[in-house]
Amino acid sequence: MNIGIWVLGDQLWHRQAAITTAPENTPIIIIESLAHIQQRPYHQQKLVLVWSAMRHFAAELRQQGKTVTYYEAAPNFATPLSEWVNLHQIQELRIMAPNDRPFLDKINHLQLPCKITIIPNNQFIWSETEFKQWASPRKRLLMEDFYREGRRRFNILMDGNKPIGGNWNFDKENRQPPKGKIAPPAPLWSEPDPITQAVISQVKSLHHIPTYGAASPFRWGVTREQALAVLDYFITYQLPDFGPYQDAMVTGQETMWHSLIAPYLNIGLLQPLEVITAAETAYHQRQLSLNSVEGFIRQVLGWREYMRGVYLYVDDDYANGNWFNHHHPLPDFFWDASQTDMNCLHQVLSQVERTGYAHHIQRLMVLSNFALIAGLSPQAVESWFHSAFIDAYDWVMQTNVMGMGLFADGGILASKPYAASANYIHKMSDYCGNCAYNYKLKTGAKACPFNFFYWDFLHRHRERLQKQGRISFILKNLDRMSEEELEEIRTLARNWHREQE
Template sequence: MSLGIWVLGDQLSQAQAALASTQPDAARVLLVESSSVLGQRAYHRQKLVLVWSAMRHFAEELRQAGWTVDYRIGEQFGTTVRDWITCHGIEQVWLMEPADRGFRDAIERLTLPVKLNWLPSNAFLWSREAFAAWADGYRQLRMELFYREGRRRFAVLMEGEGAKAQPLGGQWNYDHDNRRAPTKGLRGPEPLWFEPDAITQAVMERVEQLDQERQKAGLPPLPGRLVPFRWGVSRAQALAVLEHFIDTRLAGFGPYQDAMVNGEPTLWHALLSPYLNLGLLHPLEVIRVLEQAGRDRAVPLACLEGVIRQILGWREYTHGLYHWFGPAYGESNQLEAQAPLPAWLEHGGGSGMACMDTVLQEIEQTGYAHHIQRLMVLANYGLLAGLNPQALTDWFHRQFIDGYDWVMQTNVLGMGVYADGGRLASKPYAASGNYIRRMSTYCQDCRFDVKQRHGPKACPFNSLYWDFLARHRDRLRSNPRMALVFKQLEKLTPDELAAIRQTAAEHRSPM
């Protein structure tokens, strides 16, 4: 077999473009598990286990399907791939385009002795060319417009055909039904977890060994807990999570998708993003299953539309923007934020803020937090405190089980900290402690007072919020969506604003 197919770690589907372009008896397949990734980022232990175990399980799945598969474990990609090419007489290598731009650049720099043939990715609904054709027609690339076009293009939750098709239920968006604050005693259904099998246990042992070697070399330990590890690592398990979501969580997903509750890190969230981002599930496959479940089980339309919007809308939108904006986007810092990350971000808590420490402890345990925890606690803090956006984006990438460059650049730089100056979001998603008080149960046991703006007991989100507005008054006051908050800022007396800004400065000083 002179043809080699190199399958990357986030392309774990037998339908991926390179595998789908040939037959099992016509090519040799390579998967590479390289510890060199830790030289770039110190990833969460559970993320390493998830990716490497999923790769090993996928290799077995391919073998059972008749493919000749070589699974190589090494320190460096280049050495490992070159040895494989030489050993098996590979004359050309086919790869599917990776979702992350930097990964392709790194592969191109390997100077392999054979030609690389890149096949367009089929891991997303929108190709990069199709997204570019859509984006080229707009001055402002707003997600709602993109989402509606996706609904039409892929005939999702639509009634009628062609140009006359209308959204099911008569409206496109049910956001107003899906933003309820948590009620007392709110509890979600139990998520579906899995016990590690022998393959996963072997990966866990390797991660532990690599971590010990790092620490012996004087490097800090990898973030996150290694055990218990309970994520799915195969397509069969990913499909089981999808079915479990439909059976136990879909009908309740909508109303409380923005709620944050102590002791309830998952509530009704789907927990599908890690499997979608690895390729174990395809987005259109998931959407069609959800649509069918909606018809068969009479799922409330607000719940069904809410979860489909996350996949068909936001996920496709952020991936498309990542490639449309190009490499320079990763260096965006329109607000000139330069503060270093506080030590407690790396240590999994210790900020004294109940909201922040709760979310960090949950990430420490599983590498997961849902979208509102990410946006309105973690990224909101980064925005208000003026944390360096590149450092914060890197932290998100390392810590989250579903984190990749294409995910985190647009989500953190654009939506989270407004570092792109509004190319993605129409305004900064800045909020005081009052938002967290309304949408969570965190404030009840916090040592800070969410009703105070300044002084030693004041909620840091409050002092930082008003300080943020004062710092960026000249930059942001012309934004029509910010007019109301700047009117509120003007109502503060000079003495009160000075006290607020002093409290904010004292909070930031130990960072």
């Protein structure tokens, strides 16, 4: 039987399952689809990253002696696949299972003159089957339980049957506000080579296709060698002090001590277990602080694996969740940061426009928090996140945004809504110091929208939130407000939306 392999743009690993389970001389096809990138206005940095990484990966495969057919800017996937299958007389097309459900559905509906075989995905530590076996007997899918099971199962930071240091996590040590002058190391970036420069020019020329952000300056790595260099740089220079300020936000410090490896993990240039092993090895060999190493490992072994597992475990209808019944449209400033005078939003959104990146607290406690308390449509917010971020995929954003960020699933994933007033942003950033609004005020002309939206959110959903044990005590503060103050808060919230719409 003549076998062929289709390598997808987020499966750029030489040991991926479709390649390793096929005979050595099996022909490979890789396709750039213009139809695919028109599903939403993707960030130009992401298009450059994925297409350049795909082209570099194809070149590496050819250097290994493999037969690779590469289609640049094809109109769709179906046309080149049909041509290639007929040309090579392919009888079985093997594809490693995509992580995104919509793409798997697309594959299943392809009309090709050959058999299509889906090979289980091996780019995660937990297989889909293993996660379902862990999840199926449980009433609640708590990340902490999953994380501890992962530590035990893969013997990560363990001392026999107990966690090293006596605790499973050191979150309390990793929430320091950015007091005083802090000086994180500069991130390691890459210079575009001729292949990447050609992709940048191509992406800039896509005038007929809606996109977001800017393609240049482009500084991300596009090869496994460059991704490994970023990982090594992080382990050497950033991981030692990663923990304490991992939640902090500082103007002009876009990356802080964060690793910047998520884009590489999500397209296969790095593998999660090698990342975890590198961090754990550094802990033992260099006596790094346990709170920094554990905090980083929890992001990969815990949250990343958990989010993907939950995404594959829940029903297809998860994407339609809207527990709070929020329907306000996405404000225009999400697409153009210059249109907002809220400094925290301006800082984060302008950074995303330039780079396609923001760290997890900027995403959760600025962007998602605002969307939650302002009552924005969960589907509109998730679609924007998917468009805007360089590491975004359906499996990433469904659970992170719909579940953790917006509580649109009603608590399947998160134990409480991550709603906060301007006080949190003032504590964990320097954004409030140069803002048109006063972070202390919840009423009046200078009241911060984060404040009046926060209290309006609590008031609107008081009955539902009363059942959320970790947030119910905050609701008592509503009783201390006069009816006049509450009415002014509600009026400010309504007027804000009217001005936007």
